[in-house]
Amino acid sequence: MTSADIRPLRIFFYVQHLLGIGHLARASRIASAMTADGCQVTVVTGGIPVSGFPGSDVTSVTLPAVVASSSGFSGLADQSGNPVDEAFLTQRRERLLEAFRHAAPDVVVIEAFPFGRRQMRFELLPLLDAVAKADPKPRLYSSVRDILQQQKKPGRDEETVGLLRDHFDGVLVHGDPHFIRLEETFPLTGSIADKIVYTGLVAPALPPEPVETFDIVVSAGGGAVGRDLIRASLEAASRVATSHRWLLVTGPNLPEQDFADLTKDAPGNVEIVRFRKDFPSLLRGAELSISQAGYNTVGDLLVTGCRAILVPFTAGGETEQSVRAERLEKLGLAQALPEAGLTTDLLVRAVETALSRPKPGSADIDLGGAARTSAIIRQIA
Helix, strand or coil, X not given: CCHHHCCCCEEEEEECCCCCCHHHHHHHHHHHHXXXXXXXXXXXXXXXXXXXXXXXXXXXXXXXXXXXXXXXXXXXXXXXXXXXXXXXXXXXXXXXXXXXXXXXXXXXXXXXXXXXXXXXXXXXXXXXXXXXXXXXXXXXXXXXXXXXXXXXXXXXXHHHHHHHHHHCCEEEEECCCCCCCHHHCCCCHHHHHHHEEECCCECCCCCCCXXXXXXXXXXXXXXXXXXXXXXXXXXHHCCCXXXXXXXXXXXXXCCHHHHHHHHHCCCCCEEEECCCCCHHHHHHHCXXXXXXXXXXXXXXXXXXXXXXXXXXXXXXXXXXXXXXXXXXXXXXXXXXXXXXXXXXXXXXXXXXXXXXXXXXXXXXXXXXXXXXXXXXXXXXX
């Protein structure tokens, strides 16, 4: 057999973002690493399209978009905010299964499920069945971040374990066990210990020096739930560090009227934008970052060594960002502020404190998760 007879490893990667864009950004970074490693990657997305995600280096399949109908992720709506009906869900399911058949993958990777994305069972359970019946049968992996949303409803964790034992070959945990272990947020980890592989955090390489410099960079993830953080930062910019240049990145999903109102009220030392592709570079040149505590933003902060004030997202009972922010604060890598009750006075004091301290040293946390994930998949597939 010659090298020309060996086809690339075919990977089918499903990712559904519902509120922010963190899941999509992490999956896109992993998919690009797989492509760079010689794999043929199909990425299936099902949220509102975001420019640049996934990258042009993969085959992209876009399902009819759904979003969370509330910040508590309790239901699904279409791109216009209308509740979806059975016909809509059937169309999505059929398109997903057809994409799977067309890709004929060697490996299927499903982001978040079954630890999360229960709303998508209408299409993911049929996908699991299709994987089980395929000949040859592809290997199946769950791709999850290092910190999970802690379940309050009885039986949910047991259901997750059952699906993993019955269908999945492994769980790719995108974190460093020296920073946090899966069992700290998933109590039944011992039942699936034989399936778990830690990859390291999926973070970018050190970005280039910025072509434009801002002293303080404020970001709100996708923007769907970050309005109060942006508003408090806008008011703080007129009271503290007024000689500094502030950049407020609202996220693409902030409602248009909110964006217009914020822009109208901005003082002269503040620039407000929806999105910056060079966001990691901006952090490298900044004195301070103010943000939520999402996985990808924290990865950017750890790579660049920027001072950080973290305001974790907690609406709808979310716990993941709070756990991450508290762990980073204990390590001296950030200040954590509460989302509930965030005031301009509180933020002003935090900014003054942060700017009076030296930048944090390099974090002893594995940040090579994208390349490591690709290597793991190639080795076991």
